[in-house]
Amino acid sequence: MDASAAPTAIQVRDLVVGFGQRTVLDHLSLDVHRGEILGLVGASGGGKSVLLRTIIGLIPKREGSIKIMGMELDQAMLQGTQAIGRRWGILFQQGALFSSLTARQNVQFPMRENLGISESLLDELATAKLEMVGLSRDDGDKFPSELSGGMTKRVALARALALDPEIVFLDEPTSGLDPISAGDFDALIRTLHQTLGLTVFMVTHDLDSLHTVCDRVAALADGKIVAVGPMTNLLASTHPWVKSYFHGDRARVRAPSAN
């Protein structure tokens, strides 16, 4: 809660993660500053989701250290995941909504477990959160199987924001959305970031998102962060993979309009 204590929200040092024989992340280091939106790009299957899942403690690491808000992750996990779970919110790549709860109950779930507030306030807050992410009150009564892809992402975001966390992790929030919805979603993340002062760690392939919402962008290639900085720095990077990512055919179309 003490905002001045750690200027970096997430600090990753020399992280090594692998499955069996295969090393996915190889001595990776990365800092996420407080109150910024950091975008992470990388090849499909390059280990972005693995990095995210390691930072939130779902995948064990082999070496290295991870600090979240100045707290060593291993220690935080030992003290119980619930304490740290209140301070971050996660939007999984597939939404990961609880299929037997309605959208509203999904949003209420972490609040009900953690806050100890009355049922009527829970209802009001859940509706407020759903409206914040652009859903209507009636959508709250739908079950996950009745939601469209974009609505699923919105509900998942509302659930990630349920406890007003300090950090939100977003795994490809705009993939699978039409460009207009994706744009809306970007604007939404930007607004929430401004109003709530969030730190956002966002995995994305969406070049528009990178240009419009991210304060800084980190590029993951060969298990390492090969470039990090504001978008302009990345566009100027000489790393071959970063170059082909941002100056490939698909990127070139929008590059001139970027600035």
Add this chain to the structure above:
Amino acid sequence: MSGGPLFSFAISGERVEFVATGPWIAAHAEALELLVSDVTSKAPAARSAAVNLSGIEQLDTLGAWLLERVIRVCKERGQETVVVGLSPRFCSLFDTVHELNRDPPASHAKPNRLIAVLEGVGRATADLRVDLLAFLDMFGAISMAILRVLSRPRSFRLTSAVHHLYRVGWQAVPIIALITFLIGGIIAQQGIFHFRKFGADAYVVDMVGILVLREIGVLIVSIMVAGRSGSAYTAELGSMKMREEIDALRTMGFDPVEVLILPRVLALIIALPILAFLGSMAALYGGGLVAWLYGGMSPDIFLARLREAISVTHFEVGMIKAPFMALVIGIVACSEGLRVKGSAESLGLQTTTSVVKSIFLVIVLDGVFAIFFASIGM
């Protein structure tokens, strides 16, 4: 500087002023809710109200919403309400929250208790019809698939059928043999124990032989198969349904009944008679062993008596039933699997329903067969 959040009011003339200070964040949710409802209910009616937020140190959606609640309550009371001293860094959050939750909640009228019970009964009755139709539908679909396969034998999924035969047949042998063996032993033990009082222990062989071959063998095996393989079928098909795999199959021009269900049901129809046969043998073996060890009847005598007591008819009666049991289990398991909806809960529900329903139908069918065989004198 930081302690818990505070909320209080002061009256100056016609105006009531609420003062909020401290951290208004989710970490203090419980205390905050109490504070707010306490203070707003105690505050007296006044011409106008002011909400002073200059002492707020931290604010998040929960805190902002609670403050918004206070403002709305004041406005509802007809008081002119102003917000003072809001720090600029909280402005946008406060404005956002101000727009939320504007529609009144849809009123869910609570239904009358009695009517709800009656409605439940009515729905259950109507569901019975739906269940029956689903059963017949699946039966029809399987029959059609069989006809289609007969006209084009190449389209039969032999590999899949063999795979399922391995799973529901071969892999089930040990547990089925063990359980029927034990049940045969228990029947023999009980028979010997009670018949001995009349000096009729020899007749235990008749009882074990006839009971096992006609009824118990096939019934126990069917119930076991319903619990073991029927539930697996339902869960497999249900999770495929959930992940749209069945829709994908259909759009590629395959008939899910032909690809997924027919091999499963056929495997069951082949496996169950074999399992029932093995089960009956294991039960007779168990009975014989107990008769020898507990009743002192030597295996030779047991076999000789058994040969007198039973005829091929008893064996036939048991075996004829087996494929029908398998068909019922297969149809129920598959049709329940296809009725799974999007949620994990419905998968669990349909799996339970599948097992309960197929065991029930197996027992009913056994009763029907008993009447049938009695009336044709078998």
